[in-house]
Amino acid sequence: MGKPTGFMDYDRKLSLEVKPKDRIKNFNEFHIPLPKEERKIQGARCMDCGVPFCQSGVILSGMTSGCPLNNLIPEWNDLLYNDNMSQALNRLFKTNNFPEFTGRVCPAPCEPACTCNVTTDPVAIKENELGIIEYGYEAGYVKAEPPKVRTGKKIAVIGSGPSGLAAADQLNKRGHFVTVFERSDRIGGLLMYGIPNMKLEKHIIDRKINLMKEEGITFITGADVGKNYNAAKIKKEYDCVILACGASNPRDIKVSGRDAKGxxxxxxxxxxxxxxxxxxxxxxxxxxxxxxxxxxxxxxxxxxxxxxxxxxxxxxxxxxxxxxxxxxxxxxxxxxxxxxxxxxxxxxxxxxxxxxxxxxxxxxxxxxxxxxxxxxxxxxxxxxxxxxxxxxxxxxxxxxxxxxxxxxxxxxxxxxxxAAGFLGTENYIAKAFGVALNARTNVQTKEGNYQTSVENVFVTGDMHRGQSLVVWAIREGREAAKAVDTHLMGYSNLE
The missing domain is CATH 3.50.50.60 (FAD/NAD(P)-binding domain)
Structure with a gap:
């Protein structure tokens, strides 16, 4: 705990926002970060609870409570307060591949679960997370770290949303050769084209993708597997395939006049x-x-x-x-x-x-x-x-x-x-790989498993669990990566 009385001594303080009538003049992000010294004070408010509900990531009454990634929130808040930024970044990366994304777009289920809510306002967890990662980039702590040893195993990831990118990042760190196939013209999936620029500017995605490329991951855009790319060929050329194509079927409104223009x-x-x-x-x-x-x-x-x-x-x-x-x-x-x-x-x-x-x-x-x-x-x-x-x-x-x-x-x-939500997996992708779907049109697996009905084909993210949060997608990607690694190597040291 950085300061035992921090939650009593300091009030919750968030970044400033550009006023609505000014920010609508462009599509830029509109949050103005707190200075580092003020951000450290916000880290001091974290109490290092005996039971840190903030990092629990459990389902209560059908809703997420705490961080699904089980981020080590009290640890890096303490390190932030004590100005040990490099170690704070290390603890953050231990559970989250993309804090620069979640620090911007996650609804932060960690914060309602913060124990400070019992008597006061929660710790500014989401913004502290973003402060740590952005300082890491500015200070040069975040840099490409290619694996020193390669296994020779080849893995294809179909889809470059948060789950696909997390799986690719983890498996590359393990030393496997990873190729990511994306049907759009840019990498990022939901992050790139599903979330507007004012919530997540796209150079933030490009910055991370460029690091992943330096670390050895191959990205192929314009590859619509099942249409202009042959799924059977991919299954033959790669040791394993991970389907990470999202829940891409939008729910329609079926009423009279639906065919009107506009x-x-x-x-x-x-x-x-x-x-x-x-x-x-x-x-x-x-x-x-x-x-x-x-x-x-x-x-x-x-x-x-x-x-x-x-x-x-x-x-x-x-x-x-x-x-x-x-x-x-x-x-x-x-x-x-x-x-x-x-x-x-x-x-x-x-x-x-x-x-x-x-x-x-x-x-x-x-x-x-x-x-x-x-x-x-x-x-x-x-x-x-x-x-x-x-x-x-x-x-x-x-x-x-x-x-x-x-x-x-x-x-x-x-x-x-x-904007009525999504129904599940697009049929042509499922048919291309021959995977079975469940009653919710998600790809079918055993409970708690990522192996599909087809040998060497795995699934992750919204395609597996249905429409959900970016933070759940990252967790799914990490878990699918561990499942694939175990399948290929007989064991896994991925977390």
Whole structure:
């Protein structure tokens, strides 16, 4: 423990943010980091609890509590406070391959589990993590470290999202030859094209990928395995294959008028915007634009919020965001005690920006689209909204969402983004490798295992567990790497 009374002596303090009306002028990250000395003080607030719930990574009441990577949070907070930055970085890398990513995009389930929540505010764990890794880059502590010995084993990783990259990084450290196949034109998967630039600037990804290349990992872009790349050839040429293609099937909204012009999946919208930004600073005009449009976002999660923030930056005339669930309370209810994930209302950056620009929170709770209405040319002009309620179904013995009859109303809409989640593995990839799927359309494995139904073919990440957090994807990648290493070598020294 850096300072036994730190949590009493110092208040929680976070990085500053560029004001909403200023930050929407560009797609840059908008957090202003604390100076190193102030960050050290935040490290002093960590109590080194006898039971550090922050690093537990367990499921309580169906929700994640604590860090799924079991990050050694009290250790590196103490080292941060004592200005032992190189050792803090070593302890951080022991469990997390990509703290520069999680320090930016993770929802930080560690912080609600922090014991400080019992009487005060939690330790600024996420920002301390980011402070350590960024200082590591600045000071030259983070550098390429190729393995000194190679095993001669070859492994193909299909997909370069967080799980695929984590698996590749671990297996390369072990001395195996690793090739990562990515169907897009840039490496990063979800990190590159699923998360907007203002949350994760893409040079941060490139910086890490360049280090991984120096360490010996091969990356092949434009390789859509199962389409323009032969899966059978890959299985023949490599000792093992890891499928890390994500849960890429977007959930659709099947209502009347769905074929109207102006309705898009959120993932396609966000990818197009980021690609146009990176390719030409939007000069190519290749992405969907919300400029001057009345935008409707269907879905209240992170992706929906990203659509709100992105459309505002493009100059949307108005933004409405539909959420099927009721508005959560402002503070924990009695049946949602610490250290469970707090089921409370959160106003994210996109909603903050909408409030600043339009004067109102864009979210409309317990509502969904009943019908899309188009003009004679097929262009979307309106959406019919219907209100919802939770009602207990005696036959099913559970609460179900039902429409409230007669509650329909219409709003004018030019552009719709469907951010209703993802359904699972894309069929063509599963068929290309011949792997079996389970009832949730994830690749089937035995409980706690990463071996698929096909010999020498493993799976990891969202393709294995379903849509989840980046931090879970990294954990899955690490565990899959250990499974592959054990399969090839008979044992593994990977953690």
């Amino acid at each position: 309705i898009y999946f959120a993932v396609d919208y966000l990818k197009g915007v980021t690609k146009s930004l990176l390719d030409s600073e939007f000069e190519d005009g290749a992405c969907i634009s919300a400029k001057g449009k009345k935008v409707l976002v269907i879905g209240g999660g992170d992706t929906g919020n990203d659509c709100v923030g992105t459309s505002i930056r493009q100059g949307a005339k108005s933004v409405v965001q539909l959420e099927m669930m009721p508005k959560l309370p402002e503070s924990r209810s009695e049946d949602n005690p610490w250290p469970e994930w707090p089921k409370v209302c959160k106003t994210d950056y996109g909603q903050e920006e909408a409030i600043a620009v339009f004067g109102d929170d864009p979210r409309v709770y317990q509502s969904t689209v009943k019908e899309f209405i188009a003009d004679k040319g097929g262009k979307l002009i309106k959406a019919k909204i219907i209100k919802l309620q939770n009602r207990y179904n005696e036959e099913a013995k559970r609460y179900q969402i039902e429409e409230i009859q007669g509650s329909e109303y219409e709003i004018e809409v030019d552009l719709v983004f469907i």
